[in-house]
Amino acid sequence: MEKLSKLLTDYIVKKNTISETDYEIYKYGFLIGIELLTCMVICYILAIKMQMFWECTAFFLLFFSLRSLVGGLHMNSFKVCFLCSCLVVFFTLSMIKYFPISKEFSLVISVFEIIILYYMKPVENINRPVNEKEKNVFSNRIRQTLIIITFSVCFFYLANILKYLVTIVYTLGIIIISMILGKAKNQIERCRG
Template sequence: MEKIAIILTDYIKRNTKITKTEYEIYHYGFQVGIELLIFLISALIVSAFLGMIEECIIFLVVFIPVRSYVGGLHLKSFRMCFILSCLALFLTLESVQNLSIPIEIAFILSIMEEIIIFYVKPIKNSNRPVAEEQEKVFGKRLQYILLTLFIINSFFFIFKIYNFLLTITYTFSIIIISHFGGKVKTAQKENKCIKKKMFQYKYWNQ
């Protein structure tokens, strides 16, 4: 993916005067865009195979914006992230098909999950540091997204659209699992950095 992003960015560079910072922005944008496009196409193929395209669209509408603000488990390579994302989609759709729970419980569970998502602190990405003011803006956007999803889910509950409600509920579950998985990975990384610094400190003070 990175090679394609570099080719596209170099093409823009040859035809337009851009700064180094703009080059990096274009490169990052192309890379993320290509990766997202590949995932979307794969998701639609998987959902079409399962006969659950509508549920897949709901999954994507919930998963992509909420996870982008809350954060989650990030792996080192696109291939591993891609596999993990496809697995998350597959597990959600399979759960909707085979793991039935009463609609009232599903609705209450979705509300509890939204509360958890609202109160958890976003995972900070060292590659994309965010200022405190931006964090507040992102927090407000997350509130609006969660409120909108609550209204949509309430509509599904009132009109007994079971599969769609269940899709949102299980998607929230995946987001929460991914978030806390990311928290654990970040904590492990920080602990390694602390141990490394302590070792270096002891080494130089011997």
């Protein structure tokens, strides 16, 4: 993947699309994009084999829209991140498929999770501190996203679409666990360094 990102970056430098000074930034961006795409393709293959394409899509929509704002656990290497990401998606889809929960219980749990996410502080990446202005922007976006999620929960509850309601419950749970683990990892790394 490193070679492919270098090849793509070399190509756009040769086409004079970017300057040489931006080389490393673009190379890193391509690398992250390729890694993310690879992970998503593998996860969708798993989802299709489990006959859960739409649940996987709902998981990704919710996970990426919220996790990009609240942060969470970050692994130190792509291989570990890739493996953990695929396992989390497989685990979540398995929970949705084999351990469905009632409509009423899903509603109660999802409301509880939304409240937790509302009051939990986002996990800052230890390599990129966030200033006060950025924190305010993230807070507003988190609130907006949680409002959309709340309306989605109400819609799926009233429309009796249990599979998406359960998907929200398990996905929010995974995000909360990731945030807790991310905070713990940051604390450990601060103590070491």
